[in-house]
Amino acid sequence: MAVDRRQQIIDAATNSFSLFGYKATTIDQVAKLANVGKGTIYTFFKNKEELFDEIINDLIKEMKEVANDAVNPSDSFYENVHRALYKLLEFRKKHQLTIKLSQEARDIGTPAVLEVMEKLELAILNFIKDKVILAIQKGEIKDCDPEITSFIMMKLYIALIFDWEKKNEPLNKAEISELFEFYLFRGLST
Amino acid sequence: MAVDRRQQIIDAATNSFSLFGYKATTIDQVAKLANVGKGTIYTFFKNKEELFDEIINDLIKEMKEVANDAVNPSDSFYENVHRALYKLLEFRKKHQLTIKLSQEARDIGTPAVLEVMEKLELAILNFIKDKVILAIQKGEIKDCDPEITSFIMMKLYIALIFDWEKKNEPLNKAEISELFEFYLFRGLST
DNA sequence: CAAATGACCAATCGGATAAAATGGTCATTC
DNA sequence: GAATGACCATTTTATCCGATTGGTCATTTG
Structure with a gap:
């Protein structure tokens, strides 16, 4: 069976990153999980961080799909941004990999993970920015600075979804939309 | 000369906390700086944390003065909240002690310091809340939930003053007011 | 012979242990 | 009786050294 070794590696790494985080995932472990020799990983990826990057790029692609699915051209800008942001942040909140990486960023501060989390935020920011530009047009x-x-908008959303519930009862989707x-x-x- | 030993201790501790942070400030050090025996400190304060608390309460008092000075009853609510919040966050940004404590909270996460920073935020929050209640009346x-x-309001301000300038040119006071x-x-x- | 592999290496990590420092006490001093 | 600093129990820091890890490359395999 001519399995796709590259994809096997990505799947195994994604799994391990989701379960144990970036730092605690070893290349040996990924090789074992992927049923692949350790050296093979290095024929597809320059190093551990590049493998990580590839996985994150897939994640960003997935997020873009989620966000785009939330947009309905016949609805208002406000309605669309609300649904997109909500879906994106809920996605981030529920997705195993992003949960684990958030923890690692907060608790350990692994540089590679901090970088990647910024990349994620930037992807969301740019998505919203595009919608804002369109809405102004x-x-x-x-008229305002996009x-x-x-x-x-993102700060407000993060405040309502993540920060507010640190000290208060969480707000449900309808309440957040209203606010x-x-x-x-x-x-x-x- | 009958110097106020209690105040000497507070001054010395404030100085040391501002320079080195809470964790890195030792009681021995405070005693030396205050020209006081170590035991004397414990005749005025139950322990290190209580000494810290007293200093923070002074700080909060100082902040309340700053905030109240920024309020002018003949100005609009918006104008007053803007000036008060701006002054408060600028104060926090420039005050040696709060700078050092912010760093310690972020880099080390000393529990006593985390607690105190929350107390500071809460003090600001309550100040604003009172103004909001009055403005609604x-x-x-x-009409809205105060x-x-x-x-x-606070999250927006923190975003504009602290978060925005992590990635962009800082906004000046007029720009922040406008936004x-x-x-x-x-x-x-x- | 090209792709895959795992023994191997240098660098880093982390657990064990000992030494130093620290918060807090209290018998003694002034 | 208020002030003190030697003293103590506990925590923190420094040091060491074996284990682990990311990455390489000579060898194997299909």
């Missing part, structure tokens, strides 16, 4: 929202606007709309779109002024 | 802003509103007003008060909707 269509006149769906006021960079800052997407930054604030997002209330504060960012309608505004506080009377 | 006066009809200066829409808890969530103050939480979001604060634009996103939170006027809203994005057209």
Whole structure:
């Protein structure tokens, strides 16, 4: 059986990263899990970090799909951004690999993992930024700096989904949607 | 000369905490700096942490003054909150002791320091919450949950002052004021 | 002979242990 | 009786050394 050795390696590594994190995953272990000699891994990937990068790029691709699936052109900008951001952050919150990597970033601070987490955030940020630019062009929202606007949207979302529940009862999806709309779109002024 | 031994100790400890942080400050060191026997410290304070707490309570008092000074009853709610939050976070950003403690919380995670930083955040949060409640009563802003509103205001401010400049050119006071007003008060909707 | 392999190597990690430092006490001093 | 610093139990830090790890490459295999 001519199995795809490269894919076997990626699958094994993804599994191990998800279970044990980046640092605690050894190349020996990946080789064993992939039923492959250790040297073989180095014929496909320059080193451990490049293997990691490839897996993260797959993850980002997956996230882009999730985000795009959440967008429905006939809905409003606000509705779409809300659904996309919510789905993205829920994805991040539930996906084994991202959970493990978040922990590792927080508890150990492995440099390669910190880098990768920034890359993930940036991917989300850019996705939102594109939507913001489009919405401005269509006149769906006021003219504003897309960079800052997407930054604030993500910060607000992270605050509502992750930070708020550190000290309070978690907010459900409907509440978050409402708050997002209330504060960012309608505004506080009377 | 009947110097105030208690105040001497507090001054010495404040100095040492500011320079070296909580963990790296030893009671022996504080005693030396305060020109006081080590045992004397324990006649005024039950232990190291209580001495620390007293210093932090002084700091919070100082912060409350800064915040109150920034408030001018004849100005709008938005204007006052902006000035107060800005002053508070600038204070935190420039004050030796808070800088050192932020570093220690991030790099070492000393439990006593983490606790204290939460206490600081909570003090700010409560200050803002009171202002929000008043503003709702006066009809200066829409009816909303003061808890969530103050939480979001602070998160937005921290994002604009601390987080934004990790990746971009820092925003000046006027820009922050403008963004604060634009996103939170006027809203994005057209 | 090209792809796969695992013994091998230098570098890093981590557990064990001993030494130093620290928070806190209390008998003695002033 | 307030102040002190030698003293103690506990924690932290430094040091060592065997185990582990990422990565290489001469050898094997299909």
